[in-house]
Amino acid sequence: MTINTEFQAWRVQENDGAYVGGEMTLNTADLPEGDVLIRVSHSSLNYKDALSASGNKGVTRVFPHTPGIDAAGEVVESANATLPAGQAVIVTGYDLGMNTDGGFGEYIRVPASWCIPMPSGWNARTAMIYGTAGLTAGLCVQKLLTMGAKPEQGKVAVTGASGAVGSVAVELLSKLGFDVVAISGKASHAESLKALGASEVVGREALAEDKKPLAKPVYANAVDTVGGAPLAELLKQVQHSGSVSCCGLVAGPALQTTxxxxxxxxxxxxxxDSVEIPLEAKAAVWEKFASDWACEKTEASAKDIGRAELDRALKAFLKGESSGKIVLDHTL
Ligand SMILES: NC(=O)c1ccc[n+]([C@@H]2O[C@H](COP(=O)([O-])OP(=O)(O)OC[C@H]3O[C@@H](n4cnc5c(N)ncnc54)[C@H](OP(=O)(O)O)[C@@H]3O)[C@@H](O)[C@H]2O)c1
Structure with missing residues (x-):
């Protein structure tokens, strides 16, 4: 039996080249085809959602569209025996919220191959505190560890440290015993970054453009969430054999280096990349966050908002003013 249910979604419409988001009533019959219908209780806010909501055609080609690259909730209808109705799931990445209606609506319909059963002891809100940003921070740290990064090698830099990815990277690296230098443009966040575990907080001027091809090596390893010119400078400041995990482009997609x-x-x-990697690779990082990688401070400091606050919160991402982890709670 197919469930036809009306639901609320924060949907973006195109009006003469302007992109405006707002509350709309949809029906589950309007959702794309897929194996699994999920009642979404929570989503998470990401920079990519802000790009989608602002009409960035590299993210979302066709409007009207419901953004939300992350969703967590409960399966209500399923054509897949391994994901029965009632199963709590997490969906992040692949095409969700890009050209498939996403987690800013109360329901999504997706392929079973996008769904991860909720780790035991977790609920939808906890999963969405991490969301794609947390998953990406976990993958960045995992890649450094795979390359042999160890605390005794020296300082680890995190750029865009107050952001959604950066803040989780700061807490996780500190929890794993690393000496973390948070690089942030928000002087007002120095204390909160130290509370997350940064031993030092420096301004973005630490990565100001310089013509020299190499600089004094300062960092053993780094997580870079900003790309562009700051990443080019960061590469000059990494010690011999060090590694830089690169995941973002808020400072620009171009990388001019030698x-x-x-x-x-x-x-x-x-x-x-946290979007297109195999489901098993995502699940392995979720299991870590649900056990020995739990970032208690991030979990305690996450902000919850309702759909009515999405517009303001998404615009803050585009201005580089967002900080920490923001959860969308569909009941608010
Ligand atoms: N590869 C993947 O799979 C993947 C997954 C998730 C996200 N991402 C990317 O990762 C990046 C960060 O995402 P996010 O969700 O953490 O975004 P976010 O919350 O907006 O954080 C980005 C942070 O970067 C800093 N920043 C902003 N504009 C800057 C500029 N012009 N120059 C230097 N620093 C700037 C700010 O931190 P400070 O004020 O502290 O400096 C800002 O809070 C985005 O580009 C996003 O698309 C990639």
Missing amino acids: VLPFILRGVNLLGV
Whole structure:
């Protein structure tokens, strides 16, 4: 039996080139085809959602559209025996919220191959405190560890430290015993970054553009969430054999560098994608966050908002003013 249910969604419409988001009533019959219908209780806010909501065609080609690259909730209808009705699930990435209606609606319909059963002891809100941003921070740290990063090698830099990815990276690295230097443009967040575990907080000027091809090596390893010119500078400041996990582009997608950090210092630039990787790779990181990687401070400080606050919160991302983890609670 197919369930036809009306539901609320924060949907973006295109009006003469302007993109405006707001509350709309939809029906589950309007959702795309898929194996699993999920009642979404929580979503998470990401920079990519802000791009989608602002009409960025690299993220979302066709409007009207419901953003939300993350969703957590309960299966209500399923054509897949391994995901029966009542199963709590997490869905992040793949096409969710890009060109498939996403977690800013109370229901989604997706392929079973996108769904991860909720780790035991977790609920939808906890999962969405981490969301794609947390998953990405976990993958960045995991990649550094795979390359042999160890606390005794020296300082680890995190750029965009007050952001959704950066803040989880700061707490996780600190929890794993690393000496974390948070690089942030928000002086007002110095104390909260120290509370997350940063031993030092420095301003973005630490990565100001410089013509020299190499600089004094300061960091053993790094997590970079901003890309662009700051990443080019960061590469010059990494010690011999160090690694930089690179996942973001808020400072720009272009990377103008020389080969010198790579061929004279053996620096490794590690690409991190949390969207298209196999489901098992995502599940492994979720299980870590639900056990020994739990970021208690991030969990305690997450902010909950309702759909009515989405517009303001998404615009803050585009201005670089967002901080920490924001959860969308469909009951608010
Ligand atoms: N590869 C993947 O799979 C993946 C997954 C998730 C996210 N991402 C990407 O990762 C990046 C961060 O995402 P997020 O959700 O953490 O975003 P966010 O919450 O907006 O955080 C980005 C942070 O970067 C800093 N920043 C902003 N504008 C900047 C600029 N012009 N120059 C230097 N720093 C700037 C700010 O932190 P401070 O004020 O502290 O400096 C800001 O809070 C985005 O580009 C996003 O698309 C990639």
